[in-house]
Amino acid sequence: MRGAARPPLRAEVIARGAARLTGAGVPEPERDARLLYRWAANMDGVALSAALGEPATAREIGRFEGAIEARESRAPVSQITGAREFWGRRFRVSPAVLDPRPETETLVAAALEGPPVRRVLDLGTGSGCILLTLLAEWPEARGVGVDISAAALAVAARNARDLGVADRAELVTGDWCGRLDGQFGLIVSNPPYIAADEIAGLAPEVRNHEPLAALSPGGDGLDAYRRIAAGVRPLLAPGGRLLMEIGPHQAAPVGRILADSGLAVTAVLPDLDGRDRVVSVEI
DSSP states (O other): OOOOOOOOBHHHHHHHHHHHHHHTTOSSHHHHHHHHHHHHHTOOHHHHHHTTTSBOOHHHHHHHHHHHHHHHTTOOHHHHHTEEEETTEEEEOOTTSOOOOGGGHHHHHHHHHSOOOSEEEEETOTTOHHHHHHHHHOTTOEEEEEESOHHHHHHHHHHHHHTTOGGGEEEEEOSTTTTOOSOEEEEEEOOOOOOGGGGGGSOHHHHTTSOHHHHOOSTTSOHHHHHHHHHSGGGEEEEEEEEEEOOTTOHHHHHHHHHHTTOOEEEEEEOTTSOEEEEEEEO
């Protein structure tokens, strides 16, 4: 009489998941399989590494296989797990917001290199990752996050509560600079900047799963900069700064747009790959 089948070890389950992702053409399948198993088992990386030789539970296997199926369809890992790390903090994400990206940390680093400010404005706040990170780093600051999407603002509100800064973050529905009052020592934005003819070339994780309105304004990809440049000057306090993320080939056209509105780019900052990523304006 044969004994009961041995339950699979966690390492074996992860390896099978990685093989499925490889067959689906998913980049970095081993990394993603481990991240998804960590989520399925509610373990951090250290705990999972120590437990790879132990049997997987039925619950873990069920959650993991569902996650692998979603990743095979090229859903982003962050949307499967519902969260993404940014500047050392965990941010909730959903299909209503852009996945916080390492490149955007260039903007946060530039902001934090300057002196703390009392008021911060984030135009197109999305998940709130920029604004809420700055409020967490500057305990005396208060901020306003503007977005046209009520669903995005709901995600940002949950992140504000999770990070303990909800009492200092005002999240409002709005269209860039319209109907805003007062002045801010720092204005930040990661606006949609992908040109319409570039959308088809994006990775399916981005093209098919992230909100198109947060990726591209259509046309040449520069309309959001035109809108911001036209309305931002009255909102900048004396001595204030404007920091905006840009595409790697947009420094010159964005600089011209700002100059036409009487604003001069004082620096173009590269990301970790050496690509132009942030324009800085100081008044």
